[in-house]
Amino acid sequence: MGADTEEFDLPLSRAANERLHALIPGGAHTYAKGDDQYPEHLAPVISHGRGAHVWDIDGNRYLEYGSGLRSVSLGHAHPRVTEAVRRELDRGSNFARPSIVEVDAAERFLATVPTAEMVKFAKNGSDVTTAAVRLARAVTGRPRVALCGDHPFFSTDDWFIGTTPMSAGIPAATTELTVAFPYGDLAATEELLTRYQDEVACLILEPAGHAEPPPGYLEGLRALADRHGCVLIFDEMITGFRWSEAGAQGLYGVVPDLSTFGKALGNGFAVSALAGRRELMERGGLRDPRERVFLLSTTHGAETHSLAAAMAVQTTYAEEGITDRLHVLGERLAAGVRDVAASMGVGEHVVVRGRPSNLVFATLDEHGRPSQEYRTLFLRRLLAGGVLAPSFVVSSALTAADVDRTVDVVGQACAVYRKALDAGDPGPWQGGRPVKPVFRRLA
The missing domain is CATH 3.90.1150.10 (Aspartate Aminotransferase, domain 1)
Structure with a gap:
């Protein structure tokens, strides 16, 4: 050159x-x-x-x-990951019923992120962040989403993209239901929640960005969510594994109601995860008597070789x-x-x-x-x-x-x-x- x-x-x-x-x-x-x-x-x-x-x-x-x-x-082409994938490729990748790999991967993930009680896998980050938002709206009965306006990306779906300069094709009525709060400013966030009293379903944010969270900030946000009855969602797409194996929640010791993982989870293979409290997650299951939530249902979400890649990634992080x-x-x-x-x-x-x-x-x-x-x-x-x-x-x-x-x-x-x-x-x-x-x- x-x-x-x-x-x-x-x-x-x-x-x-x-x-x-x-x-x-x-x-x-x-x-x-x-x-x-x-x-x-x-x-x-x-x-x-x-x-x-x-x-x-x-x-x-x-x-x-x-x-x-x-x-x-x-x-x-990390050898531990590619070898795990190679083992699964000859065994088939998608069946009419769950594979045993799905429960193995769930157990491995929840051991890695012990602050969560249940997990559901998908293929990309947008699917799981939108599922988290939908679940929060369902359990609270509230329409508005409050996102951290200082973080650049949450989803390709309308509730977020409508807030960006590339909002063509998205009804204004959808965008109006998304409001923003500034990172690190608890007073401004409380003012927002008070202004939209009993309307905000969730606070969604990356728990950390290019600067460390101000002392007490995540703890204060947890308390605000509890006080105002909204769901706290951590987008751990970037912080997951790079901050700690258990994400920012594992490093800072603040437990969200729901969290989303992806990116490093698969080392390039397509896998993401929605994790959180059992009480919330079961609303998308078959063992809760209340109205069902269409949480996540994807043809390729449980593709076995991507789940094998995720397990290999978690093992490599822990052992190396x-x-x-x-x-x-x-x-x-x-x-x-x-x-x-x-x-x-x-x-x-x-x-x-x-x-x-x-x-x-x-x-x-x-x-x-x-x-x-x-x-x-x-x-x-x-x-x-x-x-x-x-x-x-x-x-x-x-x-x-x-x-x-x-x-x-x-x-x-x-x-x-x-x-x-x-x-x-x-x-x-x-x-x-x-x-x-x-x-x-x-x-």
Whole structure:
């Protein structure tokens, strides 16, 4: 790979992206993977991956971060996971009745997340967060959903997407039933619950984000939910496993009524989970005398090889201390990036944030404002150096040498960043249109 960005080209990926756009709306099955998220003509199309590396169809190898939207926390093709899946493939994957694998997987999950009493599996995060919301509305008899407005994503379903700039096709009446509260502000949340007294079915939030919860915040939220009679839902898609094997609820010791898991649970295989108190979960079962709730009923939710992958992931985390390893790797990366950014004079412009196991970076302009133009410049230099990093979220497959190599490449990117700041214009180093925010009204 050439060290000069201008020499770095991806002709085969460029052609494949045209084919993708011709056949698939957006050119990808996840908006966050779209080529609009990458510098113009520098959106690699992947051939394969192993461990912390992926290869594009042009033959380039990259160190990869944020793999699978944070789902591949053990690295690609992890042997314990692939072997567990391989064992199930020859045994069939979907039957007319539950497989014994389903109860094994449920027992394993509830042993890993002992704050929950029952669990139901599905294929993606949106299904289980929406099931949690539906269940909360059913048990409370209330229509409104209160979500944390500081967290970027909860579901592809109308109750959430209607609150984003991409709300086309969603009736206003649906969106009006969703209200927002700010993270970390108990007084504002109580004011919201008082304003909509006896109307709010649930509070749903990621229990932690790029900063630690303020002292007493989650405990206070638990008390607020109890006092106002609403269901507390933790979205643990990201915090699950990366914060602790039992999620943020296991780390901080605050038990929600319902919680949702996914991403790291399958190490790239499609599996998610809705877990929670038996009293609530049984409303979607066959042993409760009250009106039934259509909780989750999916053709592929109990696909055996994905459940086998989830069990292997949980075993690997427990036996190999994966969460601790993610934190050690992330701490090394964050320290290295901060040091090299400071040494290049851009320490206030290339900023690393978040828990070490879940790092993101911000690219700020000369006035300290978030800049898509500077992000474009930064990503171009990373790609040219063999680093594919929409974020700095680590996997346990990385080595210390991989992290150090990443820091070296970041240093090269920071040198160019400094030139752009001095010139007061990142344009000459962008190489085309800037990368775009995922949520926007027009393409």
